[in-house]
Amino acid sequence: MKTLVAYIICGMSSLFMALWIGNDLLEYGYSTYGHVLFLSLFSFLTGAFSMLATDKYWWLTEEVSDE
Secondary structure: OHHHHHHHHHHHHHHHHHHHHHHHHHHOOOOOHHHHHHHHHHHHHHHHHHHHHHHHHHHHHHHHHHO
């Protein structure tokens, strides 16, 4: 359950940063809504998958150190 909460927090923080940057890009006319949507989805998935990879790495290193 802790890892699920960590995935959500990591993904949401990266999503927040992407939306904040995307809002500035839209405001100054440097991008369109499609670009911001792609950036938001990509950042959320990147944050979630990086957290998943970190969790898998720690799980594997604990398994190796137990042997």
